[in-house]
Amino acid sequence: MSDAIVERDRALFGPLSETGRGFYLTVGVLGLAILWGAIAYAVQWSEGLGVTGLHQPVSWGFYVTNFVFFIGISHAGTLISAILRLSKAEWRRPITRMAEVITVMVLFIGAGQILVDLGRPDRMMNVIQYGRYQSPLLWDATSISAYLTASTFYLYLPLIPDIAILRDHLGKRRWLYAVLALGWRGTERQWKILNRAIAIMAVLVIPIAVSVHTVVSFVFSMTIQPMWHSTIFGPYFVAGAIFSGIAAIIVAMGIIRRIYRLQSYLKPIHFRYLGQLLLVMTLLWFYLTFAEYLTGYYGNEPEEMKVFWSKFTGPFWPFFWAMVVANFVIPMVLLVRLRHHAVGKTVVASAFVVVGMWLERFIIVVPTLSNPRLPFPEGQYWPTWIEWGELAASFGVFILFYVLFVKLFPIISIWEIQEGRDVGLKEVEERLLTYLPDGAADAAMPEREKVLT
Template sequence: MAVTVGEYDNTFETPGKRAPLVVGDHDFASVTEAVCNVNERPMREMPLIWYVLFGIAVALTGVLFGSIGYLFLTGVGVWGVKNPAGWGFAIINFVFWVGIGHAGTLISAILFLFRQTWRTAINRFAEAMTIFAVICALIFPGIHVGRVWVVYWMLPLPNQMAMWPQFRSPLLWDVFAVNTYFTVSLLFWYVGLIPDLATLRDRASGFRKWAYGLFALGWTGAARHWHRYERAYLILAALSTPLVLSVHSVVSFDFAVSQVPGWHTTIFPPYFVAGAIFSGFAMVLTLAIPTRALFNMKDIITLRHIENMNKIILLTGTLVGYAYAMEFFIAWYGQNPNEKFIFIARAFGPYAWAYWTMISCNVIFPQLFWFKAIRTNIAITFVISLLVNVGMWFERYVIVITSLSQDFLPSSWDYYWPTTLDWLTFIGSFGLFFTLFLLFIRFLPMIAIAEIKGVMPQARAGHDQADGGH
């Protein structure tokens, strides 16, 4: 049997010995029980904090839809967008939420291709996070178009006006990229869920059996099915990998293809992708740390997982810091007076407060993860993950607002002030995100049960024949 936490710290590598990914004396049945327990316990046995958070989240979701309703009835004038900053919170929030989603795909697809088996403990709810984040992201471009009832004009639908989208615009590429991303993420997530839904089906009775059975599609775990399933999963991973890189590249084209100083740079695509993964991993940690404590998943989402994610945050945070520095260097090296001006204005102009919030949250604090003591400290990790979330939101704020409010024409410069409704919509989107996430935790297996079993030592065929057990 696997060793327990007390006996073996799986954040250290012992030569010749593979650090276990699941700690504690777990066998297949106990893993199933540990994960399904959250979905199967009676409602009254859900922790109080779940109810409190769910109540708050639902209330904030109400705020979101209330704000959107008011916006539709009144018009985009209720937001702080005006000349010269015609892009405000809607675009900032869109980029923020899409970025959050990227870590889920990175964990499920890229780490899968690299055979990083530790991903199995966190991929399910990282993917769920992706889908909920992309839902939040899709709301913002949908509602910021002004006349929302003609939002379908973004799609190439035959119509009596003989009007087609303009395919040479990055904003249209965005429509295709983000919708493809959402669809593929949802398919990937659902394919991963099928065997686990079958597990829930086989343990349930009555309506729950019917409902889980409906979505489990009659899965029996046959070897022929697994063969094609694994092939499909591998293909989806291989498709998602270039997709996830393309999505944030396309999002960055919204900026980089324009002429606005501070946006018109070739570093944007890689810089945006690194930032997206950075913010996404921070959000995974923000969600994973309380969840594993609350539902007793510490044997499955181990300290090793937390530490690995911290290492990725350190890497991507350093990449983002490099991008910030390189932007400044190119602004000087390129000798374009508008570029030089905008970067100096970012650091020392009217939005310096936002810039230095961004720098400290994204560049300075993650550097603490060079120290193992901090990487393996749950409390500090949690705080830094929150700071990174804040910092990455401010990154988008700095990019969108500073460049727009001080563009080529000094006479049009103006300070950007978000309105109360901007804030309510933004905060409300967190409500929607957490509502969906808390429902997911309650009703779907938050750990990929089948995958976890596959990386346990008992799963290695031949093992039990060679030494007759463990």
């Protein structure tokens, strides 16, 4: 197999072997954002949460918004990749890895938001030592740690054959790749183990992912606060998570395709398919939002209506309507026809969705807290540079991790592309034949078992 492997997919090895000026520039810029966040956190650590814009009725703000947002983005990955794998969608091959990486990186950042949000981070271990399962925060802790474990492993499994390829062909960082390849030699038994494990993980990861954002929503819906206490929140959050997740993958794909010149791997067709998926999620998101707000409006419960109007016409209207535009209007306009300029349109729509979903999280967290039941002065929340710093650093860390991952591991699965060429083509043909009513097709093809494609 010598260097034919490298030769055929030379483009995929590019980011691993060559490091350009752009890389250092990016790392530098991200480093600055992270530095901003680090300084902000140091100030917050020594002064207390008072350096943020939080106050009496609005005791949760940016950090909790970020928490929900990032955990939401994490559904990108694993869920999409698992669903595509299980449904044997052949076009998944170049995008699964990208999606899985997003999941793992972003989960760390999402969980980190809670730590940033704590008034006493030094007592963080109390949650481990004295945690109590009646609190939805512990549901989160459990669910997220399960998801983190599962998605990390689910990212790692399909990486193993690729790492072995790097170990044998790259000539750099041999020790790292040798360790992580787990002695992979591509024997039949190893393939069987790997394929079986990937299949199990793909099944396992879906319910875990659904549980994660469901319990994240429970943090709000388990309280009796107006516009939080809603049974729709579980599915609403999960749908929103998948929505923002797909958008994040598309943005990542667009950027990577451009920077590393992977146009021949990430084709407009991929963007078109994902764009259609995004369109479906746009509609689903709109449907759930509509159902949620109409229920509140029709019920006309005074406390609910206070929050409702503060979003529609009150102090939060810019955020609310920006969210509607970014999450619904713009994607609808851009995604309905994807025959031409599929890449550009989907990437732009996705960028808006990412922003819109952040606003959605914000619009869920803050207005409810700003409108207390008792005649308190209404809360006006505006973040300080500390919170902006944490937001910048969160994105900075996410992108930095992503960039470093692309430096160290192939961002498009080499072996899966090769498998697509060598086995997939024939297999799809065979599979198609089995779909057809003509019985002759079965007889014509020798029965061949392939655990998972």
